[in-house]
Structure formats: C-alpha cells, structure tokens
Amino acid sequence: xxxxxxxxxxxxxxxxxxxxxxxxxxxxxxxxxxxxxxxxxxxxxxxxxxxxxxxxxxxxxxxxxxxxxxxxxxxxxxxxxxxxxxxxxxxxxxxxxxxxxxxxxxxxxxxxxxxxxxxxxxxxxxxxxxxxxxxxxxxxxxxxxxxxxxxxxxxxxxxxxxxxxxxxxxxxxxxxxxxxxxxxxxxxxxxxxxxxxxxxxxxxxxxxxxxxxxxxxxxxxxxxxxxxxxxxxxxxxxxxxxxxxxxxxxxxxxxxxxxxxxxxxxxxxxxxxxxxxxxxxxxxxxxxxxxxxxxxxxxxxxxxxxxxxxxxxxxxxxxxxxxxxxxxxxxxxxxxxxxxxxxxxxxxxxxxxxxxxxxxxxxxxxxxxxxxxxxxxxxxxxxxxxxxxxxxxxxxxxxxxxxxx
Numbered sequence: 001x002x003x004x005x006x007x008x009x010x011x012x013x014x015x016x017x018x019x020x021x022x023x024x025x026x027x028x029x030x031x032x033x034x035x036x037x038x039x040x041x042x043x044x045x046x047x048x049x050x051x052x053x054x055x056x057x058x059x060x061x062x063x064x065x066x067x068x069x070x071x072x073x074x075x076x077x078x079x080x081x082x083x084x085x086x087x088x089x090x091x092x093x094x095x096x097x098x099x100x101x102x103x104x105x106x107x108x109x110x111x112x113x114x115x116x117x118x119x120x121x122x123x124x125x126x127x128x129x130x131x132x133x134x135x136x137x138x139x140x141x142x143x144x145x146x147x148x149x150x151x152x153x154x155x156x157x158x159x160x161x162x163x164x165x166x167x168x169x170x171x172x173x174x175x176x177x178x179x180x181x182x183x184x185x186x187x188x189x190x191x192x193x194x195x196x197x198x199x200x201x202x203x204x205x206x207x208x209x210x211x212x213x214x215x216x217x218x219x220x221x222x223x224x225x226x227x228x229x230x231x232x233x234x235x236x237x238x239x240x241x242x243x244x245x246x247x248x249x250x251x252x253x254x255x256x257x258x259x260x261x262x263x264x265x266x267x268x269x270x271x272x273x274x275x276x277x278x279x280x281x282x283x284x285x286x287x288x289x290x291x292x293x294x295x296x297x298x299x300x301x302x303x304x305x306x307x308x309x310x311x312x313x314x315x316x317x318x319x320x321x322x323x324x325x326x327x328x329x330x331x332x333x334x335x336x337x338x339x340x341x342x343x344x345x346x347x348x349x350x351x352x353x354x355x356x357x358x359x360x361x362x363x364x365x366x367x368x369x370x371x372x373x374x375x376x377x378x379x380x381x382x383x384x385x386x387x388x389x390x391x392x393x394x395x396x397x398x399x400x401x402x403x404x405x
Contacts, residue, residue, distance in 0.1 A: 007036045008290055010297035012080030016103070018071065018094055019085035020045025020052050023108065026173045027085055029059060030285050035293065037062040042079070044071045046086075071097075079103050081296035083135075083289070088183060089358045092117050095132075099124050104131035104296035106289075109191035110317060111310035118314045122307055133292055134310030136195035140287040143263050143274030144199060147246070147256040150265060151200050154250035157229050160197060163245040164189055165236040173285075181364075182355025185220055185235045186320050191313035193233055196246065198309065203227035209319055213327035216345035217352055222320060238348075329393055333384070336375040342368060353394050354401050367401035374400045 015035065017028050020043075028043055035041075041063050045052050049069035056065045071094060074082075082098045084091060085108040092112050098105045099121065111134050112118045125132035138144060151157070170177050179188065198204075203226040212221040215238075222233040244263070247255045254267050261283075262275035282290060291302045328349065335346050342350075350368045374383055383400060387393045 008034055008293055008297075010299045011035050011039060011293055012104075012297050013038070014040045014042065014078060014080045015293070016042045016044060016074060016077070016079040016082040016098075017085065018044045018082065019108075020048030021085070021087075022173075022175045022177065024085045025052070025055060025175065026285065027083055027289065028056075028065070030289055031083075031293075032059070032061045032063055032065070034282075034286055034290055035063065039063050041065045042077055043067045044074065045069060046071060074098070074103075075101060081293055082106070083292075084108060085135075087180060087358065088113055088187065089356075092121070095121050096124065099128055099130050099132060102128060102130055104133070104292075106133045106135050106292045106296075106305070107310070108135045109195075109310065110187050110313060111191075111307070112314065113187065113317075115311065115314040115318045118307075118311055122311065125307070131296055132307050133295070133305035134191075134307050135288060135292075136191060136304070136309055137284045137288050138192055138258075139195050139199050139304050139309075140291065141258070141262070141275070141284040142277060142281070143256065143258055143261070143265070144196060146274060147254075147265050148200050150254060151248050154248060154252055154254060157201060157248055157250050159230040159232070159249045160200070160226075161245075161247040161249070162193055162197075162231070162233040163243045164193060164234065165239040165241065165243040167241055168238045170242055179237060180355075181351045182358065184217060184321070184324065184352060184356075185237055186222065186324065187317055189235050190222075190233075190317055190320065191310065193235075194313045194316060195309050197226065197231065198312070200246070200248065201226065201229060203229050204312070206316055206319075209316075209323065211320055211323040211327060213324065213331060216331070216347075216349035217324070217328060218345070218348050220324065224316075325394075329387075332397075333387070336371075336384070338376065338380060340372050340375045342372050350397070350401070353397050356394070357398070370401050370403050371397065374403065 015031060017024055031041060043052055046069060049067050053067040056067055082103050082105045084094055084105060088110050091107060095105060095107060205227050206224055208225040210223045218237045220235045224231050242259050244258045247253060252267060256265050257263050258274055262278040265272050265274055292305055294300050332349060347368060350371055351364055354364060354367050387396050390396050
C-alpha cells in the first residue's frame, strides 16, 4: 500500500500526546508517519506509561519519542502542540492546563462531558488567544466529501437515518477495540454523528428530541428535528456487526455505508466506491492530524477543526442525557425489584453507573454483586426509598456498590 505521507510544512517541533489507550497509540503512530524525523514526540500517560514505553520500542519511530507518567512535566517541556486523547472524564483538567500554558490543543471527542465545561474552556482559550480544536475524524474523509456533493443535488432533505453499531469485539487500526464502560453510548458517538450531519446539511436548530432506551443502555435510539429535517439515530453496542450507515431521504434516497472504509455510496440505480483515492492519499486520521499540526504551527485555518462543532455536540448530549437518565432510572427500579437477577442488560447498566465518574474498581463484578445483595436483602425497601427521594439517585447506586461485604 502506497499512501502519500509528505512531511508537514510548517510543523511544530515538539508534539505532546496525552493518553495511553488504543486510540492514543493510533494517533501517535500516525503523527510519526507525517512529521519530520527532527520532531520530538512526548507521550504522557498517567496510568499506562510502562506499556506505552514498550510499544514505542516495538514501533521503531524515526523520531525521538519519549514517554512520561507525570503530566505536570508538560510545563517544562516546551510543547508546541498537544493532542488530548485520554478518557473523556479526565479532559477538563488537562485541557485547562494546556490552554493556560498557551499551547495549541486538539481534543478527541467528546471535548468534555458537559456543555458548561466546554463553554468555559472555549472562553479561556479565546482570552489566551490559543487554538482550541475538536477532533471529529470522519469529517476529514473524502468519502464524506463525495457523499455530501451528491446529497447537495438531491434537493430538499426530508429525513436522515443513521445506523451506528459496534460488535462485541473487533480489530481496528491493528488493535482490539474496546469501549469505555463508564461512558454512555451517546456521549461516545453523537459527536461523530452530529459532525457528519452538519457536513451534509445547513441545518443547525435542534428541537423535539425523543430518546428510546433498550438493553440497559447498550441500544439507544434518538429522534429529533434538525430545522425541518427529521433525524433518526440508532446507536448499538455489543451488536453482531459493525455498521456505519447514513441514509438521506429527499425526492430520492441516497445512502453512504462506510462500515468498511472507504465504503460505498448507493441508491436503487447505482453503487460507487466512497473514495477512489483511499490507497494513495492521506486517510481521515492522517488528514485531521496534518490539518491541526499545520494550523498549530501558524499555517492555514480549517473550519473542520472548529470547536463550535464540539460545543454543539455537548449541547445535544446534555439534552439527551436528561432524557436517557430518566429512562435508565425508571428501567433500573423495575430491574431491582425482588428477586434481583443480574442479566446481561442489568450488568451493562450497573457497570456504566459505577464507572461513570471514573471510580475505577479493581473488581466491578464484586460491586455489582453488592447491588444485587442489597436489593435482595431485608433492606431492599430502604434502598428503593433512598433512590426515589434522592436528586442524585445514581450516587446512591454507586454508594451501595462500594459497600464492604
């Protein structure tokens, strides 16, 4: 495979990557492929520095790549550009630190967990005059550009249908893909979906949101009106197959299926490859990182990096979260009625609740057993009453989960 990887010019001389998971490794390797050998790359991972160090040795980077466990070293390392790709719940503190140091920063979606937090950071970045960019990788895909061009010829869009699912396990970018069990599905995927829809339409006003809850939260469907356009979004984890499908309905229907990139664009009359240049030009991850790094070094300005895209996603996430939490609580009360049987759906929901705030337990299954025991005990009514009366019912669940046996 011969993919065009011309080195960037201009390019930051020292790039920081904050994170120690699969996606951090994908981004680090891609950065190594597109920047000159003289570039210094520093990886900061509070929880996985040893494993990241071994991985760096195995990859034989042409650049000097260093790994640190102490993120506070950022201040003394004279970083020129930073890429934040750690857990979403940990974004706020590190983004604020980077902005206050005056370092251009690209942040993996979701930018933060809440609209108010992202808004505050945007104001800070504006005050400091610092580039604050949001990473929505699919809007850098040529297959989306090609689809958008065809959609523009359809006339008035009536509806958009999105089918976004992941199997229980799959390999992506050469590694096994695992989701954050404490991050509800819509936090993870709505930023992608909304950024793609924004690239396809000029609609911005979101109203009339309905949320449908299935399988303990592993399957969520969202209906909303985007100006005059009806959008139906289906999100499923632990499904049988990977699906990335967008159907645009106007006078005619047109579909993009990039479940297997570069995907296909089709309707009842024809089917074409999503991107004929997939094997010879930069792919979406490399294109996104190239665009950010050039902009961080003072060259160019690309609206696809606009933090407003992340802000809009956060605003929608806030609204969906309110509806989702109501549905989750109602469902949970019925599932915790005597006798409590921990099936796959209940286990999924309890893991999400227990881990949402980053309360990493060495044994989540033991925490789930604590919940089962509490609601099967003589104190069951007491716990139900506490949950019903609390304005933070999921905190009650977390406190039960942490009870000592």
